[in-house]
Amino acid sequence: MRFWAYVGFECVYLGSSPLSSSFPFLDRSAVFFSCRLLFGWTCAAWLSGALRAERLMKRLVAVLLLLAVAGAVDGDERSDGYCKHTSGSTPRPHSVTITEFGAVGDGVTLNTVAFQNAVFYVRSFADKGGAQLYVPKGRWLTGSFDLTSHLTLFLDKDAVIIGSQDASQWPPAEPLPSYGRGIDLPVLIILSTMLESICGTGNNGAIDGQGSVWWEWFHSHTLNYSRPHLLELVSSSDIVVSNLTFLNPPAWSIHPVYSSNVTIQNIIIHASSDSPYTDGIVPDSCSNFHIEDCSISVGHDAIVLKSGWDNYGIAFGKPSSNIQINNVHLQSSLGSALAFGSEMSGGISDVSVEHLYVRNSHTGINFKTTRGRGGYIEDIVISDVKMENVHEAIRFTGYCGAHPDDQYDPDVVPVVKRVTIKDVIGSNISIAGVFSGIDHDPFTAICLANISLPITSDLSDPWTCSNVAGFSDSVFPQPCLDLSLNSSLFCFSLETFRAIAEI
Template identity: 45%
Template sequence: MEQQMASQRKRALPAAVLLLVILCASCPGTVECRRKRHGSLVWRGEKGYEGSSTFSYRTMGACRALTVSVKDFGAVADGVTSNTKAFQAAVAHLKKEAPCNVGGGQLYVPPGRWVTGSFNLTSCFTLYLHREAVILGSQDMNEWPIIDPLPSYGRGRDAPGGRYSSLILGSNLTDVAITGNNGTIDGQGAEWWSKFKGQKLHYTRGYLIELMFSDQILISNITLVNSPSWNIHPIYSSNIIVSGVTILAPVNSPNTDGINPDSCTQVKIEDCSVVSGDDCVAVKSGWDEYGISMGMPTRHLLIRRLACVSPTSAVIAIGSEMSGGIEDVRAEEITAVDSESGVRIKTAVGRGAFVKNIFVKGFVMKTMKMAFWMTGSYGSHPDDGFDPAAVPVVSGVSYSDISAVNVTTAGRLEGIPGAPFSGICISNATIEVIKSKKAPWTCADVEGSAAGVSPPPCAALPDGGAAAGSCPYPSEKLAIDLVELKECSSAVPR
């Protein structure tokens, strides 16, 4: 097992190193680079941290009234002992002794390697990881209990029926933060990937973090590695900030999506770096008839300063599960290296709902299979109960200020016969395509316009048609982008 995990880490390393080089290319030094890229949620740096009696953190709600260490509940940092009961007991203690009306509680994870199975969070709660703290997902699958499938999916993504719990989860919560000084949560996913590929799992794999039906979620300044499947999955939730997060998995690991906002509103993802075996960010809202019945769209999403390496998947995927609808997605200052596609829209007959008002601005890509990709025939279904008359509507998709080099195909744009994707706009896009006998663009069942695009797009997007030579991008800020986080400090538990 150790040899297998070491091999997986080695395969992830070149892509991770490449990503870090790109991120810091414009910065004079490592620490300064981190500060610039992580914006307001800046890493505090390492000087003065060791031996300090206090540490700083931020919340979307109140500063925490009580901070305790997981060690206080019997946890052992030897990388072997199961600490599931200790984490669960610590959260229960804080829920009782530091409720929301006094500001809530904070669980401090000190340096060490802390093995745990699934544990639930509570409201008005912060999980804080020291930079040398590593939370390790238990290798005992019995410590990931089986739970019901998501109502907007009707079944698990990997297999019909239930699913394994996520490592860190919660439901119906308010004001939750998972943060730290770049501590690590390691899902130890190699065994899960092996069993999945060998079709030895009867249930869908768990995620690293899943929060449901919750409000005011902050996930910042942590590193997530080797998730069994998706890494961060907020669902049926609102007012979410994911900032300064690094996500790493081998590029051949199955379905290790980075950040998947799902039936969520008012979401900001900024200053994050992802190397994964699937989409770096995947925007979702339910699957076929189950998502249509749930009727919870993803709306008002901002993705800013994202860096991605994903050789077999998209930098940002819209869908394929989008049956609650997806609207008002904004992506800007995106960097992609060695990835399959830029922003990919995936849908199919049976999905229903809509994808509309998608805005992309300032996208730099290097070594890509496709710069632009959208398809209306991404036909996986949860079961045979989908409605063949549920035809999705895709409209208002804008790309501007795009630069791409070493690209195999400029664009593959394929809508739905009889229901073309409309309002596609591309402006100020320069794509250096590898010499090939294949046409740089393929288009079918799409309608739109272009301006200043090289190589010239297909006839369905006539150059010069974009109004004023550029595609639209909203000028007003989203409400989540106006949220000011509260600065807090706490004594380090001894």
């Protein structure tokens, strides 16, 4: 009897104690399954007297390890627990499935408690290398839930996390300090606050906010609070969001705020073309931010950089800086494909955008601000842009945006300078550009180079300019005289940005 107890103890020991942690590639379920197979073989061998106890246990442990390793090599259909594209990443050593916490993927059962309990459980692995929460195929209805540090949330192919349309499932959160109460008590679907090392990824699984009911409430003015975002990352760091689809956001899809070292890659975002103020990716007072290989089609701004609102953003004082955007396909029926502001009171600087593809949009590239904002937008370079079916290719305006309250100072004006846009090819463009700086506070060092925007409208002047100064070279149609300075030495360049990014 002691021998059988020893065999059972070894199986438990291998699956859950120090040896398992020494071999992080071992999956506990594979170990226990191997034990069940070997237990039958051991019984037969022992009863036949073919093996002595010591030899039997040595062979048992050796074969058990081989089977477990083979299982690890063959691969777990639940993924490897880490974001593969991240250089130097290592797998999470622990993994759980949402069904282990009672979740049902029928699209009807509410799984809020299951997600909350799963995240609470995963939190216990934070000091052990973290863990993966695996969401398999199914439609997983839920209300709001938080993430935790050192977590990989993995959505498998045909897995869809569905946001409940029951407003009671979205408890209000405190307003962001850089916005005051202007964006009043937002509610959120998936929230990360003051966390680190988070990865949301999958085999193109989806997060569907079921935003249509929220859009109806917005139009009918029956909302008590702001609409939910799909994913908000607050004061967090070392974040990766990749290989996921975001659908039908009630408001914004991905809103990282006060966060750093963020990568968003291989993401699809889609909302109805007439959905109100549905933004795609919104880096807000963030630094060291990278967006690449994404496709976004929304009702308002596809990618928009922000940094706080009026005096609240000025007081909070956290800019958006060192941001790289590369190879993105953007569509915005009612807003802008790529936008800066209008909430930019903390400042936006050191931004590089390359390989930008814009189609079927109202505005291609939009810099927007107004009196009372303060802050700055500076040191921006946008290059290699292709536009098709765009009403207005480029816009700079100092007369855009409301205010959170009447506490703002109208004498505080924003600074917009050192913005370079180059290597742009457009087709079916109605308006080449509108540049409207602020009276007595012009936008300066605006540089345009190697731009071709054939105009299809009957406008006599495809460019409109006021309170702006800058440089242009090889631009068609011929731009305003305000942009005809004969020196480009003050223009912000891609080389300058790269030098800054390497610091």
